[in-house]
Amino acid sequence: MEKDAPVRRRSSGDGADVIATSRRLNDSKTQSQYEPYKQAEWGFVNHWYPAVFSEELEEDQVEGVQICGIPIVLRRVNGRVYALKDRCIHRGVRMSAKPMCFNKETISCWYHGFTFNLETGNLDTIVGNPDDKLIGTTGVTPYPTEEKCGIVFVFVREDDFPLDEVPPLAHDLPLAFPDNSERFPHPLWPAAPHILHEDAVGLGIHRTGESNWRVACENGFDNAHILIHQDNMIVQSNNWVLPLGIRPVSNDCITTFEDDNGPSGLMQWLFSDRWEPILENETLGIKVNGVNGRPYRTSFYLPGVLLVENWPEEYIAQYEWYVPITDDTYEYWEVLVKRCPTEEEREQFKYRYKTVLEPMALRGFNNCDLYARESMQDFYGDGSGWNDEQLVDTDVSPITWRKLASRCNRGIARPGVGVTGSVKASSLRLRDVSEGSPSRYFVRKVDF
Amino acid sequence: MSAVQSYEVSVQFSDGDIAVFPVTSNETILEGALKADVPILNQCQSGSCGSCVAVLEDGEATPLATQAGCLLDSELAEGRRLLCSARAFSDCSFQVDYTTSAGAATPAAANVFIDEIAWLSSDVVRLGVELAEGDWADFSPGQYMRINIPNTEIYRSYSMSSSPEQLPKLEFLVRVIPGGLFSEFLSTKARVDDILKLEGPYGSFFWRENFRRSKHLLIAGGTGLAPLLSILDQIRAAPGKKPDITLSFGCASDKTFFGADILDLRKAWMPTLETRLTVDDAGESWSGLIGNPLQAISTDDIESDAVAYVCGPPGLVNSSKKVLSDFGMSESRIFAERFLPE
Numbered sequence: 001m002e003k004d005a006p007v008r009r010r011s012s013g014d015g016a017d018v019i020a021t022s023r024r025l026n027d028s029k030t031q032s033q034y035e036p037y038k039q040a041e042w043g044f045v046n047h048w049y050p051a052v053f054s055e056e057l058e059e060d061q062v063e064g065v066q067i068c069g070i071p072i073v074l075r076r077v078n079g080r081v082y083a084l085k086d087r088c089i090h091r092g093v094r095m096s097a098k099p100m101c102f103n104k105e106t107i108s109c110w111y112h113g114f115t116f117n118l119e120t121g122n123l124d125t126i127v128g129n130p131d132d133k134l135i136g137t138t139g140v141t142p143y144p145t146e147e148k149c150g151i152v153f154v155f156v157r158e159d160d161f162p163l164d165e166v167p168p169l170a171h172d173l174p175l176a177f178p179d180n181s182e183r184f185p186h187p188l189w190p191a192a193p194h195i196l197h198e199d200a201v202g203l204g205i206h207r208t209g210e211s212n213w214r215v216a217c218e219n220g221f222d223n224a225h226i227l228i229h230q231d232n233m234i235v236q237s238n239n240w241v242l243p244l245g246i247r248p249v250s251n252d253c254i255t256t257f258e259d260d261n262g263p264s265g266l267m268q269w270l271f272s273d274r275w276e277p278i279l280e281n282e283t284l285g286i287k288v289n290g291v292n293g294r295p296y297r298t299s300f301y302l303p304g305v306l307l308v309e310n311w312p313e314e315y316i317a318q319y320e321w322y323v324p325i326t327d328d329t330y331e332y333w334e335v336l337v338k339r340c341p342t343e344e345e346r347e348q349f350k351y352r353y354k355t356v357l358e359p360m361a362l363r364g365f366n367n368c369d370l371y372a373r374e375s376m377q378d379f380y381g382d383g384s385g386w387n388d389e390q391l392v393d394t395d396v397s398p399i400t401w402r403k404l405a406s407r408c409n410r411g412i413a414r415p416g417v418g419v420t421g422s423v424k425a426s427s428l429r430l431r432d433v434s435e436g437s438p439s440r441y442f443v444r445k446v447d448f
Numbered sequence: 449m450s451a452v453q454s455y456e457v458s459v460q461f462s463d464g465d466i467a468v469f470p471v472t473s474n475e476t477i478l479e480g481a482l483k484a485d486v487p488i489l490n491q492c493q494s495g496s497c498g499s500c501v502a503v504l505e506d507g508e509a510t511p512l513a514t515q516a517g518c519l520l521d522s523e524l525a526e527g528r529r530l531l532c533s534a535r536a537f538s539d540c541s542f543q544v545d546y547t548t549s550a551g552a553a554t555p556a557a558a559n560v561f562i563d564e565i566a567w568l569s570s571d572v573v574r575l576g577v578e579l580a581e582g583d584w585a586d587f588s589p590g591q592y593m594r595i596n597i598p599n600t601e602i603y604r605s606y607s608m609s610s611s612p613e614q615l616p617k618l619e620f621l622v623r624v625i626p627g628g629l630f631s632e633f634l635s636t637k638a639r640v641d642d643i644l645k646l647e648g649p650y651g652s653f654f655w656r657e658n659f660r661r662s663k664h665l666l667i668a669g670g671t672g673l674a675p676l677l678s679i680l681d682q683i684r685a686a687p688g689k690k691p692d693i694t695l696s697f698g699c700a701s702d703k704t705f706f707g708a709d710i711l712d713l714r715k716a717w718m719p720t721l722e723t724r725l726t727v728d729d730a731g732e733s734w735s736g737l738i739g740n741p742l743q744a745i746s747t748d749d750i751e752s753d754a755v756a757y758v759c760g761p762p763g764l765v766n767s768s769k770k771v772l773s774d775f776g777m778s779e780s781r782i783f784a785e786r787f788l789p790e
């Protein structure tokens with residue numbers, strides 16, 4: 001430090017386009033119970049997330065995705081899916097942009113040939129420099145994978161999260177039924193199918209939403225938002241009549257749980273006397289006569305997994321994930337799960353899915369949710385919304401979730417650095433958008 | 449007067465690295481180490497801060513007669529030595545419980561701007577600062593800085609209550625002592641946006657990552673809570689399973705008790721944290737325990753692999769070390785910082 005140099009206040013540093021790289025644990029004076037959640041702009045790491053559908057990754061296929069600001073390359077070899085950090089240690093190129101594999105054990109970077117072991121991530125060789133001293137001393141982070149119910153799950157971890165502490169996939173999935181039917185009885189519908197049931201079939205879609213992942217996931221179990229679904233085709237064609245809203249009327253309307261040997265989450269006791277459907281608003285002179293909907297129940301789990309039991313039809317459950325890509329994009333996963341012990345039942349489910357359930361439920365009904373979340377993004381996108389929102393009693397659900405998530409997450413993702421979306425208006429992002437192909441969840445393959 | 453002798457001294461770091469260097473009979477062991485660039489933690493170089501402590505494994509090394517030193521007789525008997533205040537009388541070997549890289553972070557000077565002066569109780573202030581443009585000060589959670597009293601050459605030591613994750617912001621918890629120099633400055637003169645000079649980081653009291661899976665016992669008296677808060681936030685931010693943590697925290701009286709809200713938040717965020725709150729002197733409305741924070745700990749709290757971090761007034765720290773080792777804890781797993789006046 002020079003003696004005479006003037007001492008200046010730190011300018012805030014983050015230009016409008018650049019994300020601050022420091023993660024503040026409790027910087028604001030408005031410290032609250034869910035401060036850690038407010039800091040999780042880029043998501044929670046050290047959790048299991050869906051990465052691709054099984055059918056999106058054929059034998060030997062290579063794809064790149066980004067989760068919680070971490071680029072990940074996937075390759076299927078002999079049926080098994082391997083996942084590595086998709087950022088070459090040499091010059092940061094994404095291996096997935098131009099897949100190059102010389103054998104079944106490795107993936108090579110197409111730029112200068114750094115070659116990484118699929119299992120360990122180690123730098124096994126360099127194509128044109130096989131005696132270099134760097135070989136064997138470094139590598140990229142490998143990520144554990146699991147494939148269940150037609151979905152490839154990846155354990156998205158910090159580089160130094162110990163592999164021997166990786167929890168089972170079930171710890172990041174919804175509760176299973178009937179195992180939990182006594183704890184959370186469901187007299188109005190049969191036990192919900194679970195991703196891990198042997199005979200479970202999962203059919204669904206995933207697409208990119210333009211909002212922060214937290215704004216997205218809070219919509220999934222927000223009981224006051226049925227208003228947006230009044231006019232949906234699935235509602236009207238079934239002659240369902242929805243209430244105007246649903247209010248909590250008992251302080252045990254939500255049960256949270258932190259199971260040592262299972263997921264952390266919250267269960268909403270919908271369709272019980274702990275929640276009251278609102279049928280009339282006198283101020284507005286609106287009245288609903290004879291509610292006629294289908295009973296359902298939502299529960300929500302870390303790191304952001306929704307289970308809707310008995311939805312959209314009996315014997316089916318809807319699962320959703322809101323997988324953070326950056327701090328302003330997330331991958332919206334909607335999967336319908338049904339137990340189909342026979343080939344015939346599988347075929348029937350697929351047919352029903354294609355003809356009715358995907359168009360009417362996953363798209364028709366849930367498109368409203370996607371728009372609703374994006375409509376909140378400007379308010380929450382710069383962080384001000386978290387302080388300026390004025391919540392009411394029906395918001396007990398998101399508040400309970402925020403507290404639970406602050407407590408039970410396995411790590412707050414660091415803001416993405418040197419990855420897609422860390423510079424908001426990068427020339428690449430702008431070019432892709434102007435060409436009508438915004439580069440989002442999947443890596444855009446280079447083509448030469 | 450006998451001729452100057454030279455001895456060979458070796459220091460083993462916790463990562464297994466061993467440094468060997470010569471020390472003459474007319475210099476302290478720390479002086480010899482620093483000449484040879486061996487990264488021994490140190491600060492006051494006068495036997496009062498305790499940073500330079502090492503365990504004598506072999507050989508003869510004796511404290512200087514001219515310096516009192518902050519070690520207890522029992523600690524001396526165990527072989528602990530303050531290297532800044534000890535001479536070698538033969539070849540010796542020592543062990544320190546930190547790695548070579550811990551001692552290598554050389555203290556630097558930095559300017560900070562005051563962001564916040566908040567009274568948490570009638571005698572505790574939270575001082576929030578931000579490093580000035582171009583200045584930086586890395587530290588390990590648990591360590592302290594020396595803060596200069598403006599327009600004097602006087603420095604006082606304060607432990608960060610914030611974690612390194614919050615840099616460039618730093619936070620301190622300062623107990624305001626009537627008539628104390630820094631205390632007076634902080635309570636009467638300091639204003640938001642003022643510039644302070646500080647130096648650091650210092651101290652061998654910091655979170656040991658190699659014990660991160662062990663049961664943690666944290667014992668704090670008064671503003672001794674500060675470095676333990678930093679450690680708590682670091683444990684929360686570190687990847688991997690969180691250990692079970694028991695934090696016992698006490699103040700002299702319920703009237704000066706502070707930090708209940710800070711600890712409630714930590715408990716809400718950390719399922720594995722349990723807190724015990726104590727005061728020596730309680731009025732009607734006090735709902736916590738009565739006594740000092742050490743009295744709230746029993747043998748039931750000690751698991752075989754437990755580590756303890758103790759911080760606060762010298763009396764509390766000294767008795768904690770004694771009681772915890774009586775409970776069967778190994779000295780090498782008890783880390784302590786005494787807030788000694790200077």
Ligand SMILES: Cc1cc2nc3c(=O)[nH]c(=O)nc-3n(C[C@H](O)[C@H](O)[C@H](O)COP(=O)(O)OP(=O)(O)OC[C@H]3O[C@@H](n4cnc5c(N)ncnc54)[C@H](O)[C@@H]3O)c2cc1C
Pocket residue numbers: 497592604605606607608620621622623624625627628629630631632651671672674675761785786787788789790
């Ligand atoms: C490694 C280390 C870390 C420290 N960290 C912190 C911290 O995080 N927070 C904190 O509040 N303090 C901490 N201290 C103590 C701090 O450095 C000062 O000693 C203390 O704040 C008094 O400074 P002062 O200038 O206000 O009083 P001084 O001018 O130094 O002292 C004035 C008078 O008060 C007496 N006195 C000094 N300290 C005490 C005391 N604790 N109790 C009763 N009388 C006392 C002195 O003997 C003197 O008579 C730490 C000390 C050390 C060695």
Ligand code: FES
Pocket residue numbers: 088089090091092093109110111112113114
């Ligand atoms: S950037 Fe990958 S090998 Fe050079």
Ligand code: FES
Pocket residue numbers: 489490491492493494495496497498499500501530531532533
């Ligand atoms: S440096 Fe030895 S006690 Fe301070």
Ligand SMILES: [Fe+2]
Pocket residue numbers: 219220225229366369
């Ligand atoms: Fe919805």
